[in-house]
Amino acid sequence: MLFNRLSRQKSSLFSHHLTLLARRLSSCTSAAATTTSSKLYDHYSFKPPPSLSPTPENPNPNSNLKKKSKPKYRPPSSLDVPKKKYTDLPFDYRYSYTENSQNARPIGLREPKYSPFGPGRLDRQWTGVCAPAVDTTVRSVDEEAENPKLEEKRRIARERIQGKPLTNAERKALVETCQRNRTKRQINLGRDGLTHNMLNDIHNHWKHAEAVRIKCLGVPTVDMKNVCTQLEDKTFGKIIYRHGGTLVLYRGRNYKPKKRPVIPLMLWRPHEPVYPRLIKTTIDGLSIEETKEMRKRGLAVPVLTKLAKNGYYGSLVPMVRDAFLVSELVRIDCQGLERSDYKKIGCKLRDLVPCIPVTFEKEQIVVWRGKDYSPPKNSGQLLTHRELFDNSDNDLVSDVLDENCSTNESARQQGFYSDDDDD
Numbered sequence: 001m002l003f004n005r006l007s008r009q010k011s012s013l014f015s016h017h018l019t020l021l022a023r024r025l026s027s028c029t030s031a032a033a034t035t036t037s038s039k040l041y042d043h044y045s046f047k048p049p050p051s052l053s054p055t056p057e058n059p060n061p062n063s064n065l066k067k068k069s070k071p072k073y074r075p076p077s078s079l080d081v082p083k084k085k086y087t088d089l090p091f092d093y094r095y096s097y098t099e100n101s102q103n104a105r106p107i108g109l110r111e112p113k114y115s116p117f118g119p120g121r122l123d124r125q126w127t128g129v130c131a132p133a134v135d136t137t138v139r140s141v142d143e144e145a146e147n148p149k150l151e152e153k154r155r156i157a158r159e160r161i162q163g164k165p166l167t168n169a170e171r172k173a174l175v176e177t178c179q180r181n182r183t184k185r186q187i188n189l190g191r192d193g194l195t196h197n198m199l200n201d202i203h204n205h206w207k208h209a210e211a212v213r214i215k216c217l218g219v220p221t222v223d224m225k226n227v228c229t230q231l232e233d234k235t236f237g238k239i240i241y242r243h244g245g246t247l248v249l250y251r252g253r254n255y256k257p258k259k260r261p262v263i264p265l266m267l268w269r270p271h272e273p274v275y276p277r278l279i280k281t282t283i284d285g286l287s288i289e290e291t292k293e294m295r296k297r298g299l300a301v302p303v304l305t306k307l308a309k310n311g312y313y314g315s316l317v318p319m320v321r322d323a324f325l326v327s328e329l330v331r332i333d334c335q336g337l338e339r340s341d342y343k344k345i346g347c348k349l350r351d352l353v354p355c356i357p358v359t360f361e362k363e364q365i366v367v368w369r370g371k372d373y374s375p376p377k378n379s380g381q382l383l384t385h386r387e388l389f390d391n392s393d394n395d396l397v398s399d400v401l402d403e404n405c406s407t408n409e410s411a412r413q414q415g416f417y418s419d420d421d422d423d
Helices: 002-036 039-044 141-145 148-162 168-177 196-205 219-235 288-300 316-323 339-352 402-412
Strands: 187-189 211-216 238-243 246-250 303-306 329-333 356-359 364-368
Touching: 168 211, 168 238, 168 246, 187 196, 196 211, 196 219, 211 219, 219 238, 219 246, 219 316, 219 339, 288 329, 288 356, 288 364, 303 316, 316 329, 316 339, 339 356, 339 364
Parallel strands: 187 211, 303 329
Antiparallel strands: 211 246, 238 246, 329 364, 356 364
16 A cells, blocks of 8 residues: 555656656747747848858759769870970970080981970971971071071061060169069079070069079070070060179060960970080191190190089180180189080080180090180170170169179189079
């Protein structure tokens, strides 16, 4: 009896608690319902923005559709014929425009005539040395290349891009923006000179700035006049400042990056063709014994200068010309340089001084002035160490780097410089 009574009391208490819990839950849900319903919407017809609504409206009804699946990856096949890239640049495509002379004719090739642009990537025929802009099937390629009509078209196109010449104030402002303390953008022109892919780098820099700084080091600096000429000729730009091996190349007033020329990139560097020997067994006009004796004397001559690796050699040609006034043999120390580098330097000296290379043994360049030597009359054609490209009446750009010129002038007369001397 007692047990049954206790069980009844417990069941009644449990049911009572359940009813209280149900009442509390119902009151909470009703309170939540009242809080969710806004009086502002009832009285003022307030509509919340889509970002606050629980189910924002979909502005694009087609977005729920399935996205197009990407095509499956298919590995490249040799049967695919790529489209040829058409380019209308009016000059021959070469690996280097400053270090490979067009006048030097090779006597052979070190590889077959495989185009460095890749198969089917260029509409011009690769001859093993260059891709000519003219038709290679004509009888005389040189006559067509020297067509005055083509040169006139290039001149008109360049003048149209350059527009009105810069004033001295505009030139000074551009040069100041290209200094090392203002920007880190720079193109390095090294031992290979002005390469074909470097043209594309220049146009990429011209997307962001009107002028670009170019640092020239190594073998090309022996003939800076050629470097400046080729840069202006191949890019249609204008050099507005030169200080040693540092150049500032201006793109022009009417230059439009979206209408830049199409420049196909070389995928690999072509092999160097086989050229005639620079140093012959016997020097012209001398016997074998006299040639051997001259080479022995040349290696014993005091050194004119020592060339540093990847230095600036802009004053080398005037130094050799001055040395020939007192001595018939000149020796240049090239220890640490690559053999191909000082061979190129010797070839440049032969054409610019002019002189006769005697030997390249023991990492030395020995040149002979010849029997009937006379100082060249056109020595003023070489650019000086500091070219300002300004008018004589208002020399404004000279104030930009005059502070750095005095400290490096003595080192420039030595013929060799470190990597940081030009700036």
